[in-house]
Amino acid sequence: MATLEAATVTAADEPTALRGSLRRLVRLKWGMAAAALLLAIVASAVFAPSIAPHDPLAVNIRQRLAPPVWMDGGTPRHLLGTDQIGRDLLARVIYGGRVSLVIGVSAMLLSATIGVLLGLTAGYFGRRVDWVITMVVNVLLTFPFVLLALAVIAVLGSSLTNMIIVLGVAGWPIYARVIRAETLAIREREFVVAGRALGMSHARLIFRQILPNLVSPIVVIATLQVAQVIVLESFLSFLGLGIQPPTPAWGNMLGEGRVYMLNSWWIAAFPGLAIFTTTFAINLMGNALRDWLDPHMKL
Amino acid sequence: MRSYVVQQLVQLVVVVIGISILAFVILHVLGDPVLLLLPQNAGKEEFERYRKLLGLDQPLLVQYWKFASQAVQGDFGKSWYADTPAFSLVLERMPATIYLTLAGLVVALLIALPLGILAALKRHSFVDTLCTAIAVAGQAMPLFWFGIMLIIIFAVWLRALPASGYGTWQHFVMPAFCLGAALAPITMRLVRSGVIEVLSMEYITTARAKGVGERTVVIKHAFRNACIPIITILGLQFGQLLGGAIITETVFAWPGVATLTVESIRNQDFPVVQCAVVLLALLIVTANVIVDLVVGFIDPRIRVSA
Numbered sequence: 208m209a210t211l212e213a214a215t216v217t218a219a220d221e222p223t224a225l226r227g228s229l230r231r232l233v234r235l236k237w238g239m240a241a242a243a244l245l246l247a248i249v250a251s252a253v254f255a256p257s258i259a260p261h262d263p264l265a266v267n268i269r270q271r272l273a274p275p276v277w278m279d280g281g282t283p284r285h286l287l288g289t290d291q292i293g294r295d296l297l298a299r300v301i302y303g304g305r306v307s308l309v310i311g312v313s314a315m316l317l318s319a320t321i322g323v324l325l326g327l328t329a330g331y332f333g334r335r336v337d338w339v340i341t342m343v344v345n346v347l348l349t350f351p352f353v354l355l356a357l358a359v360i361a362v363l364g365s366s367l368t369n370m371i372i373v374l375g376v377a378g379w380p381i382y383a384r385v386i387r388a389e390t391l392a393i394r395e396r397e398f399v400v401a402g403r404a405l406g407m408s409h410a411r412l413i414f415r416q417i418l419p420n421l422v423s424p425i426v427v428i429a430t431l432q433v434a435q436v437i438v439l440e441s442f443l444s445f446l447g448l449g450i451q452p453p454t455p456a457w458g459n460m461l462g463e464g465r466v467y468m469l470n471s472w473w474i475a476a477f478p479g480l481a482i483f484t485t486t487f488a489i490n491l492m493g494n495a496l497r498d499w500l501d502p503h504m505k506l
Numbered sequence: 507m508r509s510y511v512v513q514q515l516v517q518l519v520v521v522v523i524g525i526s527i528l529a530f531v532i533l534h535v536l537g538d539p540v541l542l543l544l545p546q547n548a549g550k551e552e553f554e555r556y557r558k559l560l561g562l563d564q565p566l567l568v569q570y571w572k573f574a575s576q577a578v579q580g581d582f583g584k585s586w587y588a589d590t591p592a593f594s595l596v597l598e599r600m601p602a603t604i605y606l607t608l609a610g611l612v613v614a615l616l617i618a619l620p621l622g623i624l625a626a627l628k629r630h631s632f633v634d635t636l637c638t639a640i641a642v643a644g645q646a647m648p649l650f651w652f653g654i655m656l657i658i659i660f661a662v663w664l665r666a667l668p669a670s671g672y673g674t675w676q677h678f679v680m681p682a683f684c685l686g687a688a689l690a691p692i693t694m695r696l697v698r699s700g701v702i703e704v705l706s707m708e709y710i711t712t713a714r715a716k717g718v719g720e721r722t723v724v725i726k727h728a729f730r731n732a733c734i735p736i737i738t739i740l741g742l743q744f745g746q747l748l749g750g751a752i753i754t755e756t757v758f759a760w761p762g763v764a765t766l767t768v769e770s771i772r773n774q775d776f777p778v779v780q781c782a783v784v785l786l787a788l789l790i791v792t793a794n795v796i797v798d799l800v801v802g803f804i805d806p807r808i809r810v811s812a
Binding site: 342343345346348349350351352353354355357358359360361362434438441442445446447448461465468469472475476479482483486487489490491494 | 520521524525528529532533642643645646647648649650651654655657658662745746748749752753756764767768771772774776779782783786787790791794
């Protein structure tokens with residue numbers, strides 16, 4: 208009877224398992240495509256000086272507000288057209304990626320470091336430390352992060368370093384929450400208990416026994432966070448509180464383009480498209496990464 | 507039930523205190539108000555005199571206590587720019603923000619509920635895949651860029667709707683849709699996974715076995731129970747919703763608290779910024795507590811386990 212049951216279960220499971228792995232493969236394919244797209248964006252930002260058709264700061268008043276090449280009045284000299292003082296939009300969009308990616312990755316590293324350390328501390332030591340950290344996380348998570356970033360930038364003043372610090376410091380709670388929960392569970396597993404019985408120090412237990420088990424969630428959160436930071440940075444720059452012109456950043460280009468949208472929609476449209484493509488690629492890759500590393504991860 | 511309410515209220519107080527400390531620290535520890543108030547060429551004695559005048563020479567704890575005890579009474583000081591109390595300036599703008607937030611929430615639900623349920627019922631079908639794809643794309647869409655594209659299409663090209671402003675229902679259409687569309691993807695995914703989870707429950711099988719119509723099973727048995735996690739997570743999203751409202755306001759020049767805050771930041775008008783931050787926090791926390799209470803009311807299991 209038992210064997211019969213087992214047989215029917217496997218028979219019923221087989222097609223779904225197969226379909227599941229097929230689905231995962233398909234999603235992984237999307238993830239690969241997204242990763243390739245992202246690689247192209249990163250490469251174009253890194254090699255901007257040799258790729259960009261023009262100097263992103265070169266002003267050409269006679270060619271100002273030129274539409275993209277496929278519209279009436281567009282020239283092949285400026286594929287995506289020019290802005291209000293005749294700077295080449297394609298060159299500016301390519302260079303703009305540098306700011307976004309540098310801020311996105313640096314802020315992510317900062318948040319991940321703070322969040323992982325605090326999450327490990329809270330989960331491992333528990334008690335009062337845990338209570339305090341959890342409380343701070345809850346306060347920060349309920350509050351719209353945009354407003355906090357606005358207020359801090361307003362006081363500190365906007366510069367590349369300040370943006371990284373603000374966006375990095377404000378992004379850690381999500382790491383802390385997830386890592387704390389995972390640590391709580393792992394702390395009770397046999398290999399940690401055994402390590403403790405062997406007399407390992409707290410630091411060794413935390414960093415050599417527990418942390419290596421948390422790499423998957425950290426990688427997934429970090430990937431998705433880069434996209435969030437890029438959107439936030441561009442919003443702050445869009446408001447004029449972030450990266451200051453004339454330095455090309457997707458956000459401040461959008462902000463400048465807004466004034467001209469009545470007649471020249473392309474100035475605002477292309478930098479926005481760049482933000483969208485980048486965050487879309489990162490999110491797709493993050494989702495695929497999650498499916499690949501651990502399909503049961505709840506993020 | 508009573509201890510549950512008390513617990514929620516305690517949490518409310520703790521979070522508001524936390525936010526007020528944050529608002530205080532931002533202005534008094536990170537920045538120096540006197541540096542912002544006085545012209546740059548003012549003398550050293552002038553700075554000292556002003557510091558004493560504003561009580562900035564006292565210990566931080568004393569200063570915080572003064573700030574907090576006045577804030578509790580609705581006194582956040584006068585705006586440095588407009589010479590009216592910061593509190594009334596912010597309060598005046600509050601309704602517009604609340605209306606926008608609620609309108610956005612309604613739009614998000616109108617999009618997310620039907621699509622989420624449909625995707626859950628036709629799991630792994632073409633419709634489901636399409637909905638998920640749109641949701642992933644929607645989540646990557648920067649809200650402010652989407653707003654600008656809406657303005658270009660509907661206000662500039664089609665001339666169908668006003669590009670900015672406040673007053674008539676036409677003014678509501680684009681901002682509410684913009685905000686709703688931003689919240690819809692995550693809501694849709696939550697509805698989908700909620701309904702899928704509930705549909706696998708035994709009582710659904712029981713209902714079907716009893717011969718209850720599929721329509722009734724979905725609406726009465728599955729959706730009602732799926733509502734609980736949806737409401738809970740929507741409540742937690744309220745901060746994000748308000749964050750989205752802040753962005754939407756600045757794009758459509760909506761006369762709410764957010765545009766006031768951004769203006770005040772440009773004018774370095776810190777009492778107003780501080781007041782706005784604290785009041786918005788209060789709004790979010792109150793909304794969260796209401797959601798918790800509602801969920802506790804709907805589902806007795808929650809208030810017992812808490």
